Amino acid sequence: xxxxxxxxxxxxxxGFLRGLGTGIGSGLDPGTAAERAxxxxxxxxxxxxxxxxxxxxxxxxxxEWGFDEEFAEAVFPFFEFLYERWWRIEADGLVNVPSHGRxxxxxxxxxxxxxxxxxMITGAIxxxxxxxxxxxxxxxxxxxxxxxxxxxxxxxxxLPASPHNAARALEQDHLVMVFPEGVKGTGKPFSERYxxxxxxRGGFVEVAxxxxxxIVPVAVxxxxxxxxxxxxxxxxxxxxxxxxxxxxxxxxxxGPLGLIPLPSKWRIEFCPPIDLSExxxxxxxxxxxxxxxxxxxxETIQEKLYENLVKRGSAFI
Amino acid sequence: MAGRRILITGxxxxxxxxxxxxxxxxxxxxxxxxxxxxxxxADLDRTEFIEAxxxxxxxxxxxxxxxxxxxxxCGIVWYPTAGKPARALHDINVIGSLQLLAACEKxxxxxxxxxxGSAAIxxxxxxxxxxxxxxxARKLPLRTRFQRDIGELENYFETFSRRxxxxxxxxxxxxPEIAAGLATPLxxxxxxxxxxxxxxxxxxxxxxxxxxxxxxxxxxxxxPVRGPVNVAPSGTxxxxxxxxxxxxxxxxxxxxxxxxxxxxxxxxxxxxxxVYNDALRLLRFGRGVDNTRLREELGYEPRYDAVAAAKDFAxxxxxxxxxxxxxxxxxxxxxx
Numbered sequence: 001x002x003x004x005x006x007x008x009x010x011x012x013x014x015g016f017l018r019g020l021g022t023g024i025g026s027g028l029d030p031g032t033a034a035e036r037a038x039x040x041x042x043x044x045x046x047x048x049x050x051x052x053x054x055x056x057x058x059x060x061x062x063x064e065w066g067f068d069e070e071f072a073e074a075v076f077p078f079f080e081f082l083y084e085r086w087w088r089i090e091a092d093g094l095v096n097v098p099s100h101g102r103x104x105x106x107x108x109x110x111x112x113x114x115x116x117x118x119x120m121i122t123g124a125i126x127x128x129x130x131x132x133x134x135x136x137x138x139x140x141x142x143x144x145x146x147x148x149x150x151x152x153x154x155x156x157x158x159l160p161a162s163p164h165n166a167a168r169a170l171e172q173d174h175l176v177m178v179f180p181e182g183v184k185g186t187g188k189p190f191s192e193r194y195x196x197x198x199x200x201r202g203g204f205v206e207v208a209x210x211x212x213x214x215i216v217p218v219a220v221x222x223x224x225x226x227x228x229x230x231x232x233x234x235x236x237x238x239x240x241x242x243x244x245x246x247x248x249x250x251x252x253x254x255g256p257l258g259l260i261p262l263p264s265k266w267r268i269e270f271c272p273p274i275d276l277s278e279x280x281x282x283x284x285x286x287x288x289x290x291x292x293x294x295x296x297x298x299e300t301i302q303e304k305l306y307e308n309l310v311k312r313g314s315a316f317i
Numbered sequence: 318m319a320g321r322r323i324l325i326t327g328x329x330x331x332x333x334x335x336x337x338x339x340x341x342x343x344x345x346x347x348x349x350x351x352x353x354x355x356x357x358x359a360d361l362d363r364t365e366f367i368e369a370x371x372x373x374x375x376x377x378x379x380x381x382x383x384x385x386x387x388x389x390x391c392g393i394v395w396y397p398t399a400g401k402p403a404r405a406l407h408d409i410n411v412i413g414s415l416q417l418l419a420a421c422e423k424x425x426x427x428x429x430x431x432x433x434g435s436a437a438i439x440x441x442x443x444x445x446x447x448x449x450x451x452x453x454a455r456k457l458p459l460r461t462r463f464q465r466d467i468g469e470l471e472n473y474f475e476t477f478s479r480r481x482x483x484x485x486x487x488x489x490x491x492x493p494e495i496a497a498g499l500a501t502p503l504x505x506x507x508x509x510x511x512x513x514x515x516x517x518x519x520x521x522x523x524x525x526x527x528x529x530x531x532x533x534x535x536x537x538x539x540x541p542v543r544g545p546v547n548v549a550p551s552g553t554x555x556x557x558x559x560x561x562x563x564x565x566x567x568x569x570x571x572x573x574x575x576x577x578x579x580x581x582x583x584x585x586x587x588x589x590x591x592v593y594n595d596a597l598r599l600l601r602f603g604r605g606v607d608n609t610r611l612r613e614e615l616g617y618e619p620r621y622d623a624v625a626a627a628k629d630f631a632x633x634x635x636x637x638x639x640x641x642x643x644x645x646x647x648x649x650x651x652x653x
Contacts, residue, residue, distance in 0.1 A: 057561060062553075064551070065447055066447075068555075141444030142444065144602075146517075147517020147518060151518065154519075154521070160447065161444075162446045164453070165447050
């Protein structure tokens, strides 16, 4: 940028501050004063000031779950960076995600500390689906008792993992994302990577059957290498109240730096939806059917995991 | 049902008084009696005031004598006040309800009992269903004294409704109310010039507009249904957005200090006794309930959803505006 442009920019900002000062001095609230003073600013900056002022007045939308689309959009660039540069994600089969109506997205789960796999599946849908929409992510309950994480997860579409929540969100025709492995998936040692754990009691199938929602199995490759789990300290877990305490090559040795996920290479594949509309909602009571369907989903994901591991080749380059 | 005879307990409570006022206008209602240990603050025309304590054994003679077809129990105290410390709450809520039910058993004219209960029975949890339906009560541990009291008195009412199957028992589970100038600790808290909140938490709230609180109580009195019914607006609103709408700055305080800080306010500014765990848990985790039963079975459609209730509160309480920030204007001027 040239010097003259720099000066013009500085002057615009000085003008803004002066306007803000007079505005507040004359008895306006800071938000309104900022909005009025912003008229002289360059367009991009003016939009941000206006948006900040509007949000300060509480003039924005949240859905009944506490999802705040503007907030999600504002933090999206960070996840986009992870998606494109850090993990260089290749996503396949997005046509399998229905563009409207309810669907249950079922994925393998890894990466211990933060549901990066959930946010990256969201990223794939938001970036590469022709009709993107924000899914509801069922997040391990523990996240919702932690400061900051609790409302951060909620504002980007996370819900406490509960069959009641999944059923209600499906009834509202949302895309709902579940990780049936739960903590067993995230807390497994590195040596067991990409080996799917038990899929709970198949509760996700019951929910899908009751809501008559198709199941879209998803295989995520790459998430196992971001925090290679070499140990699990039960003492530390008890101390912090966490469901497990990961020990990775970098955590907790490097302190907060150890929280930076390793830049593995990722692939995400969305499989063809499993249509459940042939079963009546009461089929959810049929234990045998629920287990069979659950096993079918598990096998599909496991197969796709191996396929994509081969396609990916080396884990980091 | 013409010529109805209605007995309201806890008539000095603002919601009970308001209900009586509305019932007085209804020609179908032949007789209204209000029972409490102190007279209602507002004047009521044709409500007969009976001075009696809910815990008094006299109740078992008083109530059958009024020959009520409906008893509306508004005598549950939600938070400690100057005259009713936390210790007394258990006695009033649990023992009082027990006495009332014992008296109701001896009233052959009785057809329905409506209780102004609390959604506190579901608790406030970080990790719980985002919307509790009526069948989810007691699925989570009852953590606070008030929760256990509510749980206990709900048990008594369930037992009563089994024993007197001819009586329709409605248990209304109210979310906390909101309206500008309402005399409750929560509304006084939200009206502070700067509102302390818990650092790192932003609870999802569902506050019933005062008008809907009365409306739902009236609807239940006129069209009783069996069992529990959640009374809540549709949707939810986060604390941060509510405070922004109301133009009140947030002062985030670390969790451990929040309780003591609020207690200091509690004794003076909020007119409550010590702030107790229920309030703290609500302000940390929030709570949402499902109101389908209220809308479809009880037939009451709330006029305000969670956001509209908050906006109405914000608009009408704006008069007491935020503290002026004289330093900020000068600071911005000086920066140039």
